[in-house]
Each structure stands twice: as structure tokens, then as C-alpha cells.
Amino acid sequence: MAQAHLHLLAEQIYPFDARGVAKRFRHAAIFGALDVLNSGETMRFVNDHDPIPLLAQLEQRYGATLQIKYLQRDPSKIMIDFIRI
Numbered sequence: 001m002a003q004a005h006l007h008l009l010a011e012q013i014y015p016f017d018a019r020g021v022a023k024r025f026r027h028a029a030i031f032g033a034l035d036v037l038n039s040g041e042t043m044r045f046v047n048d049h050d051p052i053p054l055l056a057q058l059e060q061r062y063g064a065t066l067q068i069k070y071l072q073r074d075p076s077k078i079m080i081d082f083i084r085i
Contacts, residue, residue, distance in 0.1 A: 018047040037084040
């Protein structure tokens, strides 16, 4: 039986590796994951390229309620924390 996500820790970090999600589903999956984060929670996003168009969409959708913080910005591996405020 799958365990439910309980959002018990405000500082919890949830990994999201976009490299394993089919490209046509990525943005919808990312939006869905961010939509369920509570204030103070972080989604640690990993991708194989810098998602500039996605970041613009996130800015439009979430505005000041989402902080974007690059942790790694190499050409073949990007790691970004998306923090709900």
C-alpha cells in the first residue's frame, strides 16, 4: 500500500528528476508537483538542460510565491531548488 504524502516538515526537500519524465508530460508534471507544495517546502529539480522557457512560465504562474535557486548549472546537468513561499 502506498504511503500518502503528509507534508509534516516545513523544510522538507522533495526530489524531482525531469530526465525520467517524457518531454510532452514534463511541464504538467512539474506544475502538479509545485501545486501541492506547502509554504516552506522545496522541490529539488534536476534536468539535462537549463529550462529557461519553463522558468518564464513558472514566474507567470506563481510570481512571488515561488523562489528559484540554482544549485548546479552545468551544460549537461541542472539542479534548481523551487521553494514555495
